[in-house]
Amino acid sequence: xxxxxxxxxxxxxxxxxxxxxxxxxxxxxxxxxxxxxxxxxxxxxxxxxxxxxxxxxxxxxxxxxxxxxxxxxxxxxxxxxxxxxxxxxxxxxxxxxxxxxxxxxxxxxxxxxxxxxxxxxxxxxxxxxxxxxxxxxxxxxxxxxxxxxxxxxxxxxxxxxxxxxxxxxxxxxxxxxxxxxxxxxxxxxxxxxxxxxxxxxxxxxxxxxxxxxxxxxxxxxxxxxxxxxxxxxxxxxxxxxxxxxxxxxxxxxxxxxxxxxxxxxxxxxxxxxxxxxxxxxxxxxxxxxxxxxxxxxxxxxxxxxxxxxxxxxxxxxxxxxxxxxxxxxxxxxxxxxxxxxxxxxxxxxxxxxxxxxxxxxxxxxxxxxxxxxxxxxx
Numbered sequence: 001x002x003x004x005x006x007x008x009x010x011x012x013x014x015x016x017x018x019x020x021x022x023x024x025x026x027x028x029x030x031x032x033x034x035x036x037x038x039x040x041x042x043x044x045x046x047x048x049x050x051x052x053x054x055x056x057x058x059x060x061x062x063x064x065x066x067x068x069x070x071x072x073x074x075x076x077x078x079x080x081x082x083x084x085x086x087x088x089x090x091x092x093x094x095x096x097x098x099x100x101x102x103x104x105x106x107x108x109x110x111x112x113x114x115x116x117x118x119x120x121x122x123x124x125x126x127x128x129x130x131x132x133x134x135x136x137x138x139x140x141x142x143x144x145x146x147x148x149x150x151x152x153x154x155x156x157x158x159x160x161x162x163x164x165x166x167x168x169x170x171x172x173x174x175x176x177x178x179x180x181x182x183x184x185x186x187x188x189x190x191x192x193x194x195x196x197x198x199x200x201x202x203x204x205x206x207x208x209x210x211x212x213x214x215x216x217x218x219x220x221x222x223x224x225x226x227x228x229x230x231x232x233x234x235x236x237x238x239x240x241x242x243x244x245x246x247x248x249x250x251x252x253x254x255x256x257x258x259x260x261x262x263x264x265x266x267x268x269x270x271x272x273x274x275x276x277x278x279x280x281x282x283x284x285x286x287x288x289x290x291x292x293x294x295x296x297x298x299x300x301x302x303x304x305x306x307x308x309x310x311x312x313x314x315x316x317x318x319x320x321x322x323x324x325x326x327x328x329x330x331x332x333x334x335x336x337x338x339x340x341x342x343x344x345x346x347x348x349x350x351x352x353x354x355x356x357x358x359x360x361x362x363x364x365x366x367x368x369x370x371x372x373x374x375x376x377x378x
Contacts, residue, residue, distance in 0.1 A: 049098055075196075099206055160283070169264070173340075178258045213245075
């Protein structure tokens with residue numbers, strides 16, 4: 001039986017690796033002419049590393065990044081609102097707060113696959129059923145005939161819109177700039193996120209002295225003035241934040257900036273459509289506030305391979321995948337969206353109340369949340 005994957009991102013490549021483990025050599029079709037990851041750095045939590053361990057590739061992925069000892073939420077003066085000891089979490093759930101550049105992760109995943117499996121410059125525009133076959137039509141005029149179609153082409157998925165025309169991306173209310181800079185002299189080791197009023201700044205150290213940072217501001221959607229922002233514009237908002245935030249900005253050039261509005265996908269009612277399945281951001285794109293976007297895509301791959309190995313038909317496997325994944329991904333999408341609203345509070349009084357409450361959160365609450373995230377039914 002022939003399996004086709006649309007999308008050569010984290011979801012698509014990890015799924016191809018997972019299917020290979022159960023004897024399925026899926027073809028991957030990527031719309032871009034070259035597979036070049038969009039973005040900068042990312043954190044993989046313990047659940048994602050557990051998934052890669054199940055696929056037998058965790059060591060090769062981990063080799064390209066490094067673990068961070070702590071993650072802390074701070075106020076603009078640098079005082080701690082909440083913190084998590086990644087070392088303690090790792091002892092219980094496995095490697096946590098693992099930082100890696102997106103390009104390094106993509107390289108690691110590509111290295112696991114046969115290049116003959118991957119086809120670039122193939123943007124899918126439509127799919128249709130012909131008997132027991134699924135046809136995929138591409139923008140270049142070509143058509144691929146397959147038995148099963150796994151759709152991993154991201155939050156703007158054309159194929160999802162065909163099945164669920166009302167499922168459109170949702171703007172979170174804030175926009176974001178990212179960059180990776182050389183900052184060996186700052187000797188940073190911990191990941192942090194600093195909350196101001198209607199703004200925040202995150203820092204994630206990467207290997208070889210590099211640092212990934214991101215900055216969020218409340219703004220209207222698709223605001224051209226935000227798109228035109230320079231480093232000096234960001235310095236006006238974050239220049240009086242605690243060190244090393246001004247120093248990181250001063251090391252950044254305007255050409256380093258990657259800008260985009262923060263969006264997600266409001267939970268949808270269905271992932272499985274016969275022999276067509278939505279996974280990753282095509283099915284459950286989330287805001288980055290819980291660091292779970294890539295993690296959930298990676299989980300998808302392992303669960304899908306598990307269901308395909310247990311069910312007699314792909315239709316049954318896709319339905320079983322939907323039953324297992326929908327409650328978990330829905331929870332994470334909605335929790336992350338709500339957390340973003342809290343982090344981006346604009347009103348000074350409400351922001352002060354928020355900061356006070358976060359300092360008072362009991363460890364037991366954090367532990368319950370970690371159990372829900374990291375104890376995964378693979």
